[in-house]
Amino acid sequence: xETRPLNHPEVAAKYYAQRQKAVAFLQYGFFAFLAVVCLFAxxxxxxxxxxxxxxxxxxxxAASADYNAILSVAVAYESQPxxxxxxxxxxxxDVKVVxxxxxxxxxxxxxxxxxxxxxxxxxxxxxxAQLALTAAVNAVSxxxxxxxxxxxxxx
Amino acid sequence: MTFALExxxxxxxxxxxVAGARELFEWGQGQVASLGEDGKPTDxxxxxxxxxxxxxxxxxxxxxx
Numbered sequence: 001x002e003t004r005p006l007n008h009p010e011v012a013a014k015y016y017a018q019r020q021k022a023v024a025f026l027q028y029g030f031f032a033f034l035a036v037v038c039l040f041a042x043x044x045x046x047x048x049x050x051x052x053x054x055x056x057x058x059x060x061x062a063a064s065a066d067y068n069a070i071l072s073v074a075v076a077y078e079s080q081p082x083x084x085x086x087x088x089x090x091x092x093x094d095v096k097v098v099x100x101x102x103x104x105x106x107x108x109x110x111x112x113x114x115x116x117x118x119x120x121x122x123x124x125x126x127x128x129a130q131l132a133l134t135a136a137v138n139a140v141s142x143x144x145x146x147x148x149x150x151x152x153x154x155x
Numbered sequence: 156m157t158f159a160l161e162x163x164x165x166x167x168x169x170x171x172x173v174a175g176a177r178e179l180f181e182w183g184q185g186q187v188a189s190l191g192e193d194g195k196p197t198d199x200x201x202x203x204x205x206x207x208x209x210x211x212x213x214x215x216x217x218x219x220x
Contacts, residue, residue: 054195058187061196064204065183071211072175078215102216109212116201 053119056129060119063136064112070144070153074101077152097150104146108139115139179207 078101083092118124118132147153186200196204 054193057195058190061200061204062183062187064208065186066180068204068207068211069176069180069183071208071215072179075211075214076175105212105215109208112208116205120201 052126053124053129056126056133057119059133060115060136063133063140064116067108067112067136067140067143070140070147071105073153074105074143074147077101077147094150097152100146100150101143104143108143111135111139182207 077093078098080091080093082095082098112135115132115136119129119136124132144153183204186196186204190196
């Protein structure tokens with residue numbers, strides 16, 4: 001009569017040991033695979049996030065550079081002699097307007113500096129960086145509007 | 156986000172300021188263009204930007220009492 005191999009104690013023990021090893025290998029393999037997938041996902045997300053923040057930081061930089069350009073127009077206006085009473089503001093600067101520009105610059109430049117520092121902070125969230133960009137753009141717009149309202153910049 | 160149009164349509168009375176504004180505007184554009192797609196401004200670029208702003212602010216507030 002032929003005996004089945006698993007009925008033999010030594011063969012059965014070997015078989016079960018190998019099966020256990022195979023199951024353990026599969027389990028570890030699965031978890032290792034999951035770990036690798038998660039790692040790639042994390043690295044990928046971090047890389048995308050860093051790239052987006054770099055773009056936002058560049059936009060904050062561009063807004064700040066635009067602010068400098070607009071500020072130079074304000075400086076040119078301010079550098080003119082102050083208008084005499086009743087004088088039309090051509091070739092002269094209105095003392096009240098100069099005061100407004102100066103006040104606006106103090107506010108706007110403080111907002112810009114805060115926005116720049118925030119955008120440059122490593123690991124800052126995208127939403128915070130986006131808020132910093134909005135603040136920077138608003139600061140530029142504020143000075144620009146004042147110069148437009150007083151006819152120093154033409155629309 | 157550019158204000159080139161406004162800068163190029165300044166009142167004649169501040170024509171002297173136009174050159175400075177245009178130069179500053181073009182400097183910013185050039186710096187950003189040099190960064191490429193995913194580049195970000197270097198510390199040196201930020202330092203120069205802030206130095207330029209500080210110089211302008213110093214001029215603007217020069218005779219503030």
